Amino acid sequence: MTTPPADPWPAPRADHPVDAVVTLPGSKSLTNRALVLASLADGPSVVRRALRSRDTSLMAAALTSLGSHVDTSGEDWVVTPGVASADAAVDCGLAGTVMRFVPPVAGLSTGAFAFDGDPHMRTRPIGEVLGALRALGVTVDDDGRGTLPFTVRGTGSVPGGLVVVDASASSQFISALLLAGARYDRGVDVRHDGKPVPSLPHIDMTVAMLREHGVEVDDSDANRWSVAPGPVKPVDHLIEPDLSNAAPFLALAALSGGSVTVRDWPRLTTQAGDALRGILERMGCVVSLDDTGLTVRGTGELHGVDEDLHDVGELAPAVAALCALATSPSHLRGIAHIRGHETDRLAALATELGALGADVTEHPDGLSLRPAPLHGGVFHTYADHRMAHAGVIVGAAVDGVLVENVATTGKTFPDFAGFWSGLL
Ligand SMILES: O=C(O)C1=C[C@@H](OP(=O)(O)O)[C@@H](O)[C@H](O)C1
Numbered sequence: 001m002t003t004p005p006a007d008p009w010p011a012p013r014a015d016h017p018v019d020a021v022v023t024l025p026g027s028k029s030l031t032n033r034a035l036v037l038a039s040l041a042d043g044p045s046v047v048r049r050a051l052r053s054r055d056t057s058l059m060a061a062a063l064t065s066l067g068s069h070v071d072t073s074g075e076d077w078v079v080t081p082g083v084a085s086a087d088a089a090v091d092c093g094l095a096g097t098v099m100r101f102v103p104p105v106a107g108l109s110t111g112a113f114a115f116d117g118d119p120h121m122r123t124r125p126i127g128e129v130l131g132a133l134r135a136l137g138v139t140v141d142d143d144g145r146g147t148l149p150f151t152v153r154g155t156g157s158v159p160g161g162l163v164v165v166d167a168s169a170s171s172q173f174i175s176a177l178l179l180a181g182a183r184y185d186r187g188v189d190v191r192h193d194g195k196p197v198p199s200l201p202h203i204d205m206t207v208a209m210l211r212e213h214g215v216e217v218d219d220s221d222a223n224r225w226s227v228a229p230g231p232v233k234p235v236d237h238l239i240e241p242d243l244s245n246a247a248p249f250l251a252l253a254a255l256s257g258g259s260v261t262v263r264d265w266p267r268l269t270t271q272a273g274d275a276l277r278g279i280l281e282r283m284g285c286v287v288s289l290d291d292t293g294l295t296v297r298g299t300g301e302l303h304g305v306d307e308d309l310h311d312v313g314e315l316a317p318a319v320a321a322l323c324a325l326a327t328s329p330s331h332l333r334g335i336a337h338i339r340g341h342e343t344d345r346l347a348a349l350a351t352e353l354g355a356l357g358a359d360v361t362e363h364p365d366g367l368s369l370r371p372a373p374l375h376g377g378v379f380h381t382y383a384d385h386r387m388a389h390a391g392v393i394v395g396a397a398v399d400g401v402l403v404e405n406v407a408t409t410g411k412t413f414p415d416f417a418g419f420w421s422g423l424l
């Protein structure tokens with residue numbers, strides 16, 4: 001048992017170039033997709049090197065409530081599909097993947113499944129998924145606000161078919177319908193109608209994993225994804241390290257002028273975090289990928305950048321923190337949708353970086369930052385793991401930064417504070 005970190009937590013300073021080789025925990029997005037697909041398969045699957053964190057434990061518990069057996073006792077999790085024998089409550093915590101991916105699966109189980117989550121989760125959007133499920137033949141009871149709480153009444157089968165959604169608030173709306181769609185009587189044909197869908201690499205990840213499970217997916221037209229009805233083959237997945245959670249560690253090399261290697265960085269991946277390679281290079285780092293992993297070397301230069309992060313919005317908090325330390329202005333664009341993440345990340349970043357002296361302007365769809373001297377103070381996280389990452393990045397470069405509720409990193413990274421301190 002690790003001791004909980006102090007709250008607020010004095011973020012350790014990197015007062016020397018940090019040289020480290022790190023092995024990071026598995027990807028949240030890959031683990032939770034692997035668990036969902038395993039629960040829909042026609043035999044048991046193994047999820048190797050599963051991420052053990054709050055979001056993935058909530059997913060395992062949710063799928064257990066729907067009748068699957070999920071053995072999480074070892075490093076490799078074993079999922080045996082099944083159907084529920086009783087009504088159940090599903091706790092989504094603050095996990096978008098649980099709130100969006102599980103209701104379409106619940107329609108295939110039998111019983112009344114009552115979904116709820118953390119207080120902030122009741123403000124994150126889900127209405128488009130609930131509307132789509134109704135159009136596909138699933139009964140959903142809610143109060144009409146399009147948020148938690150709601151109840152899915154599963155009957156053991158879902159007619160499926162064509163559905164139109166506006167997924168401009170979250171790519172997870174599309175992934176959710178695709179993941180369960182092969183098990184619907186007519187499959188699903190999902191069309192997006194609205195402003196551009198954010199985080200497209202995450203939909204590509206869904207499609208790639210469905211294909212690994214033998215599911216036929218047609219994504220040849222923009223804004224349309226069609227999943228043919230059919231069985232989901234059991235597959236053993238080896239989970240890659242979480243590349244988005246690599247951001248603070250690579251940032252440490254960038255800001256301290258050191259060198260950090262993240263072991264087992266895949267040469268080919270569907271993870272959005274892979275975009276860090278280009279972003280850090282544009283900020284002035286030397287980046288190389290070899291058989292050991294990805295190495296980022298800080299050069300002593302940290303340039304500002306102009307980045308459209310629409311596809312990789314989950315990187316925005318860490319990138320914004322680095323931009324606040326850069327020696328030239330930055331503009332981060334295309335990320336209005338991250339206002340619907342664990343907190344309104346644009347408002348939270350503007351407030352918290354600003355409180356430490358950053359010259360930051362909040363725009364409807366992004367942030368701009370100009371060089372300014374930073375100082376210590378309390379950095380609030382709003383229960384958002386990636387806000388905590390932003391706080392520790394600034395704290396590594398600036399004296400006296402205290403990160404409130406650093407333990408919120410447990411959403412996707414066990415004992416983050418202990419691991420981080422171990423490098424400094
Ligand atoms: O499907 C997924 O695993 C995710 C999709 C993205 O969500 P949005 O499309 O809501 O940005 C991403 O930001 C989130 O961290 C994980």
Ligand SMILES: C=C(OP(=O)(O)O)C(=O)O
Pocket residue numbers: 094095096097314341342386
């Ligand atoms: C947006 C995120 O999470 P979630 O899966 O809860 O949407 C995130 O991890 O940055």
